[in-house]
Amino acid sequence: xxxxxxxxxxxxxxxxxxxxxxxxxxxxxxxxxxxxxxxxxxxxxxxxxxxxxxxxxxxxxxxxxxxxxxxxxxxxxxxxxxxxxxxxxxxxxxxxxxxxxxxxxxxxxxxxxxxxxxxxxxxxxxxxxxxxxxxxxxxxxxxxxxxxxxxxxxxxxxxxxxxxxxxxxxxxxxxxxxxxxxxxxxxxxxxxxxxxxxxxxxxxxxxxxxxxxxxxxxxxxxxxxxxxxxxxxxxxxxxxxxxxxxxxxxxxxxxxxxxxxxxxxxxxxxxxxxxxxxxxxxxxxxxxxxxxxxxxxxxxxxxxxxxxxxxxxxxxxxxxxxxxxxxxxxxxxxxxxxxxxxxxxxxxxxxxxxxxxxxxxxxxxxxxxxxxxxxxxxxxxxxxxxxxxxxxxxxxxxxxxx
Ligand SMILES: [Fe+2]
Numbered sequence: 054x055x056x057x058x059x060x061x062x063x064x065x066x067x068x069x070x071x072x073x074x075x076x077x078x079x080x081x082x083x084x085x086x087x088x089x090x091x092x093x094x095x096x097x098x099x100x101x102x103x104x105x106x107x108x109x110x111x112x113x114x115x116x117x118x119x120x121x122x123x124x125x126x127x128x129x130x131x132x133x134x135x136x137x138x139x140x141x142x143x144x145x146x147x148x149x150x151x152x153x154x155x156x157x158x159x160x161x162x163x164x165x166x167x168x169x170x171x172x173x174x175x176x177x178x179x180x181x182x183x184x185x186x187x188x189x190x191x192x193x194x195x196x197x198x199x200x201x202x203x204x205x206x207x208x209x210x211x212x213x214x215x216x217x218x219x220x221x222x223x224x225x226x227x228x229x230x231x232x233x234x235x236x237x238x239x240x241x242x243x244x245x246x247x248x249x250x251x252x253x254x255x256x257x258x259x260x261x262x263x264x265x266x267x268x269x270x271x272x273x274x275x276x277x278x279x280x281x282x283x284x285x286x287x288x289x290x291x292x293x294x295x296x297x298x299x300x301x302x303x304x305x306x307x308x309x310x311x312x313x314x315x316x317x318x319x320x321x322x323x324x325x326x327x328x329x330x331x332x333x334x335x336x337x338x339x340x341x342x343x344x345x346x347x348x349x350x351x352x353x354x355x356x357x358x359x360x361x362x363x364x365x366x367x368x369x370x371x372x373x374x375x376x377x378x379x380x381x382x383x384x385x386x387x388x389x390x391x392x393x394x395x396x397x398x399x400x401x402x403x404x405x406x407x408x409x410x411x412x413x414x415x416x417x418x419x420x421x422x423x424x425x426x427x428x429x430x431x432x433x434x435x436x437x438x439x440x441x442x443x444x445x446x447x448x449x450x451x452x453x454x455x
Pocket of ligand 1 (some may be wrong): 195197229274307357387388
């Protein structure tokens with residue numbers, strides 16, 4: 054039985070169903086791997102007497118590091134739990150986090166497995182790219198309309214540029230449309246408006262500066278007024294009526310899988326990044342400057358928010374944060390830092406912000422890249438960075454392959 058701690062006030066049964074759903078979905082992916090074809094249940098492994106190699110698929114309920122760098126992990130499946138000892142040199146040891154689903158092969162001892170390999174669900178390498186896409190898309194995020202740090206000049210430059218580029222048909226917006234009201238202590242000193250409705254009226258003025266023949270595809274972030282847990286529902290009409298009135302804007306949930314011209318784009322704000330980056334040894338020091346490192350690991354784990362308790366999860370029957378469908382593009386915001394990469398054929402895109410560096414970011418030592426975004430040619434998947442923090446607008450002609 055899973056040993057997690059539920060959030061206060063929310064029935065344990067709701068999370069039990071989510072964990073069961075997570076295990077089933079990810080175990081199904083892992084069973085397809087050759088090393089795990091013979092994976093046995095933990096209760097059966099505990100009964101094995103002979104010295105034969107074993108394979109198991111389970112959720113990590115605990116990770117601890119020994120003085121010599123080896124790791125002890127507790128792995129659970131619906132039949133029980135077992136301790137796994139992982140050698141310091143083993144591939145993947147620096148990426149292990151609680152509540153993710155992994156495969157382990159190794160030698161059994163008494164109530165322990167000495168790991169010989171760790172297998173993540175991962176994505177297969179692929180060079181497939183849809184053939185019929187023709188347009189270009191721009192990826193922006195973290196507008197933070199209403200914040201005193203919102204940079205209107207950057208927005209004006211962006212809208213001028215995008216209106217001049219007819220082949221840009223889609224603008225993906227990765228959350229934090231407005232700064233929100235009452236999101237953190239003292240925020241009233243850092244925003245222009247008293248209500249979130251006024252912030253959306255201001256946002257409407259901003260979005261109206263973009264030609265109405267561009268499609269705006271929008272998800273919420275942690276500053277927007279929707280549920281505080283993931284998955285986040287689309288911003289409710291009652292707050293953003295003026296945005297719902299715009300025929301070229303589609304307000305979706307966070308995360309969302311969107312298909313345009315055959316290209317599948319996974320949009321996720323990235324709220325889990327804070328807890329995730331802090332918990333993963335291999336990226337802790339670098340991923341705020343290069344958020345695609347975190348995206349890559351989430352793809353390997355096939356989960357958008359693996360660590361339970363670092364982030365609020367919406368209770369329910371199903372774990373909707375499992376990355377079941379492999380996207381062509383995985384797009385995130387939240388960190389306010391532009392980045393591009395390619396992991397096994399999946400284009401990773403992280404957008405900068407329209408909000409200048411905040412005091413909070415300064416305190417944490419984060420160096421975001423306001424005014425920097427990504428343009429992608431959907432016919433090839435090649436992309437380039439757009440820099441609106443400079444006086445000159447970006448050259449509209451060249452795209453760098455990724
Ligand atoms: Fe943000």
